[in-house]
């Protein structure tokens with residue numbers, strides 16, 4: 001690693017890695033607070049580098065800036081002499097959270113990841129080979145069939161690294177990879193990273209563990225507020241800070257009240273201009289049990305790939321490589337194939353998650369049973385109808401299908417933010433992602449809606465209607481629940497976590513009860529309430545249902561004296577042609593799905609969180 005003042009060639013890749021150069025990085029967060037202050041450093045291909053410092057000094061901020069996850073507010077990052085953004089697909093980033101679905105067996109989840117990240121047209125045999133290769137490198141071959149959620153913490157961390165290795169990155173970043181691991185597992189993980197680095201890939205980690213630092217080639221020490229206090233070898237760091245151990249460095253740094261002292265002192269020190277070559281070998285480069293020989297993760301072990309490197313790299317710099325991420329290495333998977341792949345994966349995850357599936361299918365059954373207990377039969381009988389009951393039956397059908405859709409969508413996206421964030425960076429489109437959610441969930445909703453209408457009709461809670469009008473009722477509830485699904489997905493995309501999504505539920509449901517025009521008819525609402533009611537998808541569903549079952553005719557001409565006065569109160573609520581309601585309901589669905597895509601695109605394609 002070199003720091004300020006080093007003479008660097010424009011393009012410096014050896015074998016498969018890219019040289020990382022960071023110049024004068026500055027990061028600013030909301031409120032104008034600076035979390036990085038002019039950090040400059042270089043990481044050579046083949047180096048394993050640790051970023052250390054007390055909590056909150058800006059380690060993750062620096063890692064994110066180097067990886068392009070949160071581009072810096074000032075300064076620039078270059079990989080192999082070109083702008084970081086141009087090589088974004090070469091970057092592997094393993095955050096602290098798991099970036100794989102816990103419900104699937106390990107090998108299966110790696111296979112889905114490989115199909116998503118590798119170029120379109122990559123054959124099944126190549127995908128199998130790549131997955132087997134990564135499992136071998138990680139020492140997880142014998143755990144291939146185990147559900148990811150059942151793996152140990154260390155195995156899960158290796159599995160997350162495996163997802164990133166599938167596309168053979170040229171730069172690897174890991175945020176606290178050894179956090180929560182026992183010392184032995186942490187050492188194994190560091191050995192794995194060392195072996196990856198030995199294939200000339202620069203590997204940068206943040207860590208709080210001094211033992212990790214001793215196994216790295218270089219260490220970057222940050223002082224408070226993102227000041228660069230030191231960059232060099234671990235031995236150099238101990239000498240520079242006059243510390244016996246790496247842990248003592250933390251205490252030394254804390255001695256200065258003003259953290260800027262450290263960056264000024266380091267900039268003026270000879271250590272800041274020391275240039276060192278990437279190490280060829282490391283003393284602890286002993287492969288962990290079950291792992292395969294050096295270089296295999298990058299394909300070198302496979303005889304047929306040996307010697308391809310030079311040609312590949314030249315080709316990739318010309319924009320047509322074979323082994324990198326999808327964007328740089330050939331044609332990425334198109335949106336239709338992404339949608340199809342994600343839909344299959346979504347169904348696979350759902351089918352393996354028995355409890356979730358039972359809740360999704362069981363809750364409509366429970367609601368139907370409650371309706372049956374609540375509503376008497378024959379409320380729509382023309383000779384002796386029960387007008388107030390008919391209003392309630394129609395309202396609760398409308399609310400029920402809204403609720404199904406909302407609940408189906410509300411936790412779908414926020415529960416997998418870390419996975420989605422990584423996959424979008426690796427080339428997944430947000431539109432295919434959202435469409436795949438709809439493709440998995442809409443058939444389930446269609447089933448739930450059919451069950452609701454079918455049982456209510458079969459047990460005489462709805463009138464006997466010709467098939468065409470029953471079909472119209474079904475179209476209405478389908479459109480309404482699709483819109484509610486879109487609303488649920490939108491909220492799921494907009495929140496920060498699942499708790500926030502759950503807290504939103506009452507606020508999403510209340511207006512759809514109050515302003516629907518069933519409990520309090522629209523004509524007798526306050527003017528503001530009447531305006532609000534236009535924005536309630538439930539209102540359009542309720543009115544369409546009323547129109548289709550012929551509520552006006554029933555109340556006006558049926559055998560109940562309560563009908564005409566009720567009709568006078570509800571006015572023209574049920575007069576509108578049903579196709580108008582359908583257009584509006586479809587509009588809500590399109591609007592919510594489009595807004596979900598826009599929110600996700602903004603969240604993940606626009607990556608700067610800073611002010």
Ligand SMILES: Nc1ncnc2c1ncn2[C@@H]1O[C@H](COP(=O)(O)OP(=O)(O)OP(=O)(O)O)[C@@H](O)[C@H]1O
Pocket residue numbers: 029030035053054055056057058059060061062609610
């Ligand atoms: N989006 C943000 N908005 C406001 N402040 C932020 C944001 N992201 C980071 N910070 C602040 O920037 C500083 C550095 O945060 P960072 O997460 O990089 O520290 P760290 O050294 O990685 O901490 P730790 O070791 O505890 O993980 C902290 O003071 C943090 O509160």
